Amino acid sequence: MELGLVTLLRAAWVAAILPVVIALIPSSKISFFKQFVLGFAKRGKIMQSSSNKLSVPQKLFIHFYILASVWTILLLVATWLYDYCTMPKITEPLLFSSIASHLTGGSRIFSSHSSHTSKEHRSRIAVSIFLLLLMEAQVLRRLFESIYVFKYSPSARMHILGYLTGLFFYTAVPISLCCNHATEVYKFGLSLIQEFIVKGKDRMLATEVDWWRFLNPLIQLRWYSWIGAAIFFWGWIHQHRCHAILGSLRENREDNDEYAVPYGDWFQYVSSPHYLAEIVVYAGFVVASGCSDLTIWLLWGFTVANLVLAAAETHRWYLHKFDNYPRNRFAIFPYVY
Secondary structure, eight states: OHHHHHHHHHHHHHHHHHHHHHHTSOOGGGHHHHHHHHHHHOBGGGSOGGGGGGEEEGGGHHHHHHHHHHHHHHHHHHHHHHHHHHSOOSSOHHHHHHHHHHHHTTOSHHHHTGGGOOHHHHHHHHHHHHHHHHHHHHHHHHHHHHHHTOOOOTTOEEEHHHHHHHHHHHHHHHHHHSHHHHHHHHHHHHHHHHHHHHHOGGGSOOOOOOHHHHTHHHHTOOHHHHHHHHHHHHHHHHHHHHHHHHHHHTTTOTTSOOOOOOOSGGGGTBSOHHHHHHHHHHHHHHHHTTSOOHHHHHHHHHHHHHHHHHHHHHHHHHHHHOTTOOTTOBSSSTTTO
16 A cells, blocks of 8 residues: 555656656647647746736735645654654663553554564654654744745736645655655554544653654764765755845735845846746755655656746746846756756
């Protein structure tokens, strides 16, 4: 069943990537298909008013980050609790026995996971916890920006399918970061809930938390996870700076549709540095996972394909809109594209 979840996620990412990659092919033979895909992908200033029939306000982006923050924290807490409660106790074995007894009433929850306590398995769970922590940092910042930084134009809209794609993305990414253990974590959590219902809270004796053991997933992380985190925060910081620049362009302009050319930070090199920074953020996930998880590679591939397509359209819009637009800027990758 666990393999089924991983396979389903990978198939979903491949299905999402393929249309975008095809639309990126520079061939006149598929121009109709490219315009078809772009019709769903366009939003904000690059979306024509004639395309507003099946659209929603772009400010509904906030729904993505509310969904992602709640969903990510739920997965994070469940995975971390699973790791904490199933971790073999090296010291103070009686205390661990007491925790297990009072949480499960002597059930077989822990014994059913005894075969999953190898060092390598626990290391993979620790990486999943770390990735979910990074994801929560990303979506909470995006939620903050949606409320306090962005000032959307009254006419800024996005296609309804683009909105649904965003909901899919922010549902699929958190589960993709921990999909290799999601089934066992789900079964563990379900067992605890069943025990709670049967035994009642009076039998679930409160036990003092062993913080050293609780932080063990972060302690046992390998070097590549910390390098991935450094890449993540490099992109994270620059994306916030670029979003602040874009937000400042619309200060006191909430009631009109005027646009201005952004300058500063990575805008010196590309037209969509916030998209470039997002690609860097998700590259951090790939590196932090050890570059060995195909599911995370695929979600990064979708991120790259989707943002390259959007950045190309944004770049063309800037060149058409502003006669004095800096001609030395690239669309998304400095000195490349």
